[in-house]
Amino acid sequence: MFESAEIGHSIDKETYDAEVPALREALLEAQYELKQQARFPVIVLINGIEGAGKGETVKLLNEWMDPRMIDVLTFDQQTDEELARPPAWRYWRALPPKGRMGVFFGNWYSQMLQGRVHGQFKDAVLDQAITGAERLEQMLCDEGALIIKFWFHLSKKQMKARLKSLKDDPLHSWKISPLDWQQSETYDRFVRFGERVLRRTSRDYAPWHIVEGVDPNYRSLAVGRILLDSLQAALANNPKGKHQGNVAPLGQSIDQRSLLGALDMTLRLDKPDYQEQLVSEQARLAGLLRDKRMRRHALVAVFEGNDAAGKGGAIRRVAAALDPRQYRIVPIAAPTEEERAQPYLWRFWRHIPARGKFTIFDRSWYGRVLVERVEGFCSPADWMRAYGEINDFEEQLVNAGVVLVKFWLAIDQQTQLERFEEREQIPFKRYKITEDDWRNREKWDDYSQAVGDMVDRTSSEIAPWTLVEANDKRWARVKVLRTINEAIEAAFAKDKK
């Protein structure tokens, strides 16, 4: 979930200086239009890691926009008046009216996260708070509000460096409270529970936007753009003032960096190493699947990737390790008539393996947010809500003991071209290349965007994505096998606790 926000996004000073004036002007314009229409309020929620630039960003927004139309609200210790009333009262009294923008620091999410991180309650109570937040936001959106949720992120390393540099600088040290330091220690818990909260409360009408906080230029531009896109979409759409059913736009990458772009595509294995590692990982997999601890688990492996990235070959190397009675390969193509008569997840539910078994999905439920999104086979509202539905689905699998591994096999455009051409020349491979493949290739950038959003919104501690550098098939196959083996072993290790 935070993968894209740990790759070192940055914007150089020239680009930043060139872009800011137009952005500021557009934001101001949107703000006046908001006031003019006075059809809906805007609620901006600010959450995330300490030191990731939350305060700086809000300060900047006030500089960029007209601060007379923004209410910045911090919710820290409850006042006497607040303590004497239901917890939500403090938020209700602070709601911005139609035509205005309220920036909520320390909102309902910070409250539930603090409580869970400090062990004041367990997951079930956290889930109650999550449901409460969802109902509140759903109601606010039904009443017309536009809610924009930002999570400012830093990797653990980035955070430590950041806190240290701030501490060393006498001009900044006042910014660091003891609580912040405490959070440095509890970073892991904060991120873990944060992920649970984000996974469950990212909805089509109010999705989370995760912003990497290291580089101030990137951070500021990213937030400004998302704010602008959301405002403009809401001002344009929706004469009835309801954002429900409308879909909030997801942010576009604003620097050249992306998760896929950050992969080292030169990774490779030479033949002897490959032979040795392949055999050893296959033997390891065979052993793990025969292990009696496997009776408490099932294994599900999802293979997605660029056309010609080598999914088939990788799957064959996995299968080669196993007794055919242990696994099943489910290739996903166009749905059958029976499947079209059901909700889209139905065709995958029917193939969920029993405990002790292994199912390999050659393409999967992620078609919804990949091909169906890019080709327009379903509406934006449909694929936007699919992220949450898929997270719910996978959480159910994992809770029932399924070990879930998800692979995106990535190749670069040049490699794909070579493989396509090769396929066209080799007679027995010619069936593997179709007009569709060439057409998909023209939408390379759209697919890359879709893959990025998919990983950002569905990679989580319980069901992480593994991006596989697949320019070299040997490297890819060994990485796939090793990842599966490590996932099974991690599940076994967890059983013991």
Place this chain on the structure above:
Amino acid sequence: MFESAEIGHSIDKETYDAEVPALREALLEAQYELKQQARFPVIVLINGIEGAGKGETVKLLNEWMDPRMIDVLTFDQQTDEELARPPAWRYWRALPPKGRMGVFFGNWYSQMLQGRVHGQFKDAVLDQAITGAERLEQMLCDEGALIIKFWFHLSKKQMKARLKSLKDDPLHSWKISPLDWQQSETYDRFVRFGERVLRRTSRDYAPWHIVEGVDPNYRSLAVGRILLDSLQAALANNPKGKHQGNVAPLGQSIDQRSLLGALDMTLRLDKPDYQEQLVSEQARLAGLLRDKRMRRHALVAVFEGNDAAGKGGAIRRVAAALDPRQYRIVPIAAPTEEERAQPYLWRFWRHIPARGKFTIFDRSWYGRVLVERVEGFCSPADWMRAYGEINDFEEQLVNAGVVLVKFWLAIDQQTQLERFEEREQIPFKRYKITEDDWRNREKWDDYSQAVGDMVDRTSSEIAPWTLVEANDKRWARVKVLRTINEAIEAAFAKDKK
């Protein structure tokens, strides 16, 4: 929540025999249309009290309709295959395809209720299950499904009588399992947790329908009608096959009985009794509000009722007992400009009293489902979702220690007419009667229906409605005061536990 389903609804044999043929024909027609369109599946959930006629009703539906297009599914003990997979798998494999109807006995709700009633887990885990059910249903509706949820109800007395009669009849005794008897013992828990589940999962796109189960004729006709209305609405609307955003129709009363109609409007107090009881209840209230246990609570009293039912007079008798610094009266009329710029609950949140204080709402947030519904000031989708939003709101109040009492002051049409005429003749009362009052009077039946739905959907153990027979003002005033006093004492008693 179950008030309307304990008043002894019944349909005589002649009416029943006269109505059934047309209903059957219409149901069959709807069923064929469903098959023809093949746009969406229908999922019927059957829940409720043992012995309330669940099985009989489903049997009857199969007789009335074409059973070839209905799949009746019972979910009892999990099979080996089901146990080896995530819990939801058993429901997914049983989903009806588009164009068909699935009747789910023993569905996700029965499972969570059994678990909670038998103490296998606490409320927080129940709430997790509730959220899971909500997400499942939301997704199914987004995917086009029509979900119709029935709760068959019996009062405790009715249930005992029913179980006894079935047991005594040798032809029927096979129907009663040990589990049923056990449920007779755990009736209270079943109803209490059932109410929590219904309150939270009744949504505009998939509301619960509560059906009194005592009289087979009533029960059968009620279910048939609701089924028909829901089917017809879904078949007519919504060419895109999405019921999300559409509003499922609420059932209309099909016999002459209603909650308001069941009130004994002849109840009255003579003057000496009134004087004595009034003074004593006022003294009791004054004492309770000064009690130091009140520091942990606030008091909120909501007054709704027919025009000229005597709300003002009752409120004055309550206030007369108190020091003006202790309470505040908030009259609710048309919202101010500031209030119109906010979500509709905002104007009530701002008046929520601090602990130790008492706020009287002269009309309230229920305007949304009364005047706004009847006069069309908001859309059906808006007032339908308001039931859930109000329940959420009141639950927050009660969780924070607020003692919440809600009064509907009911008079009959004749009494209202007399009071209107009297007001027009007495100079100092003339300001109290307006054109609006006469106009509202013409919508008497619409208001009665709205009041019935309001009580059914927002009266719960945590925030029950009190219907006050107000033809006699003395009776009404004393009942109001006594109800407030009892509610405070009940809250004090609960604190001790």
